[in-house]
Amino acid sequence: MKPIQLVDLHTQYLHIKEEIDHAILDVVDSTMFIGGVHVKELSSELEKYLDIKHVIPCANGTDALQIALMALGCKPGDEILTPSFTYIATCEVIALLGLKPVFVEVDPNFFTIDIDDARKKITSKTKAIVPVHLYGQCANMDMVMSLADETGIKVVEDTAQAIGAHHTGINGKKSAGGIGDIGTTSFFPSKNLGCYGDGGAIFTNSDELAESIRRIANHGQTKRYYHDYIGVNSRLDNIQAAVLRIKLKHLDEYASNRQNVATYYNDQFADIPQLETPSVAPWSTHVYHQYTLKLNDIDRTQLQEHLDKAGIPSNIYYPVPAHRQKGYLQYSESQPKMIITDDLSARVLSLPIHTEMEIEQLEHITNTLKDYIQK
Numbered sequence: 001m002k003p004i005q006l007v008d009l010h011t012q013y014l015h016i017k018e019e020i021d022h023a024i025l026d027v028v029d030s031t032m033f034i035g036g037v038h039v040k041e042l043s044s045e046l047e048k049y050l051d052i053k054h055v056i057p058c059a060n061g062t063d064a065l066q067i068a069l070m071a072l073g074c075k076p077g078d079e080i081l082t083p084s085f086t087y088i089a090t091c092e093v094i095a096l097l098g099l100k101p102v103f104v105e106v107d108p109n110f111f112t113i114d115i116d117d118a119r120k121k122i123t124s125k126t127k128a129i130v131p132v133h134l135y136g137q138c139a140n141m142d143m144v145m146s147l148a149d150e151t152g153i154k155v156v157e158d159t160a161q162a163i164g165a166h167h168t169g170i171n172g173k174k175s176a177g178g179i180g181d182i183g184t185t186s187f188f189p190s191k192n193l194g195c196y197g198d199g200g201a202i203f204t205n206s207d208e209l210a211e212s213i214r215r216i217a218n219h220g221q222t223k224r225y226y227h228d229y230i231g232v233n234s235r236l237d238n239i240q241a242a243v244l245r246i247k248l249k250h251l252d253e254y255a256s257n258r259q260n261v262a263t264y265y266n267d268q269f270a271d272i273p274q275l276e277t278p279s280v281a282p283w284s285t286h287v288y289h290q291y292t293l294k295l296n297d298i299d300r301t302q303l304q305e306h307l308d309k310a311g312i313p314s315n316i317y318y319p320v321p322a323h324r325q326k327g328y329l330q331y332s333e334s335q336p337k338m339i340i341t342d343d344l345s346a347r348v349l350s351l352p353i354h355t356e357m358e359i360e361q362l363e364h365i366t367n368t369l370k371d372y373i374q375k
C-alpha cells in the first residue's frame with residue numbers, strides 16, 4: 001500500500017506529467033511569464049465551464065476576496081457578515097480594509113452560514129455578506145439572496161473550497177460563485193482546482209463590477225500609467241494558468257473521484273454513531289474538498305494519535321474559529337456567543353480525501369477507525 005497522505009498531488013501529477021511538463025517548458029521558452037495566452041484562455045475556459053460571464057484571474061484566493069470587497073465600494077466602518085467557522089482569509093481581508101467583521105453562526109449539519117443568525121446581526125452599517133461554501137458544498141444561496149434582496153446588502157461567495165459544485169435554487173442550477181454579486185476562488189495547490197504555486201480568481205456576471213475588478217487588480221489603472229483609483233498588484237502568472245488549463249479538463253473526473261471516496265466512507269461509517277458522516281444539503285452538490293466527520297463522545301486528540309500511529313494523517317479544519325483568534329478578539333468580544341461554531345470546532349475531524357486514493361488505503365483507514373471505536 002502506498003503511504004496515505006491528506007492530499008496526493010504527486011501521483012496526480014504523474015498522470016498528466018507529459019502534458020504539464022510540455023506546457024510549462026513552452027511558457028519558459030516563450031518568456032511570456034506575466035499575462036500571456038494561457039491566462040486569457042483560462043479565463044474564457046472557466047467562464048464557459050462555470051457559465052459565469054466574467055472570470056478575472058488574480059494572485060491568490062485572499063486577494064480575490066479583498067478585491068471583491070474593494071470593488072463593492074466597502075468603506076471603513078462598514079460591517080461585513082462572515083461565518084466564524086472558516087479559513088481566516090475570509091475575515092482577514094475584512095479587517096485589513098478597515099471594515100468590521102460581524103461573526104455569524106453556521107448550520108450545524110452543513111457547516112455553511114446560518115441565515116437566521118445573519119438576519120439578526122444586520123444593522124444600518126451592514127454592507128455585505130460573505131457566505132463560504134465550506135468543505136465543498138454551497139451555502140443556502142436562495143436564503144442568502146433573499147436576505148440580500150430585502151436589505152440591499154451585497155453578496156461575495158467564497159468558493160475557494162467548492163469550485164465545480166452546483167447550487168440548485170429558485171433560479172435553477174448554477175455554479176458555486178455565480179449566484180451572488182461576486183464569487184472568489186483560490187488555486188492553492190491542494191484546492192480542488194490547484195496550480196503549482198499561488199493563484200486565484202474572481203467571478204461576476206456584472207459588466208460593471210468586472211471592469212472595476214480588473215482595474216483594482218491592476219494597480220487601479222485605467223490607461224497605462226494613469227491610476228484613477230487605488231488598486232493592488234494581483235495577477236496570475238502564465239505558468240500557473242497553463243497548469244490550470246490542463247487540470248480544468250480533469251476537474252469533473254477529480255470531483256467524482258472525491259465523491260467516490262466520500263461514498264465509501266459514508267457506507268463504512270453508517271452504523272457508527274460516534275462518527276457522524278457529513279450531510280449533503282438538498283440544494284447543493286458536494287465536491288468534497290474535505291471529508292469532515294463530527295465526532296460524538298470520542299476524545300479527538302487520542303483518536304488522531306491512534307490514526308497517526310497507523311499511518312493515517314487527519315486534520316482539524318479549523319481548530320480555532322475566527323472569533324476566538326487573538327488577532328480578532330477586538331471584533332468578537334462585544335458580539336454574542338457562538339455556541340454552534342464552538343461546538344463544531346471541538347468535534348470536527350477531516351480524513352484523507354483526494355483524487356488518487358486507492359481501495360487498500362480506504363480499507364485501512366475505515367478498518368482502523370472501526371476497530372478503534374469497537375474495541
Ligand SMILES: *Cc1c(COP(=O)(O)O)cnc(C)c1O
Nearest residue numbers: 060061062087089160161186188
Ligand atoms: C484557501 C482559502 C482561502 C484563501 O486562498 P489563498 O489562495 O490561500 O489565499 C480563502 N477562503 C477559503 C475558504 C479557503 O479555503
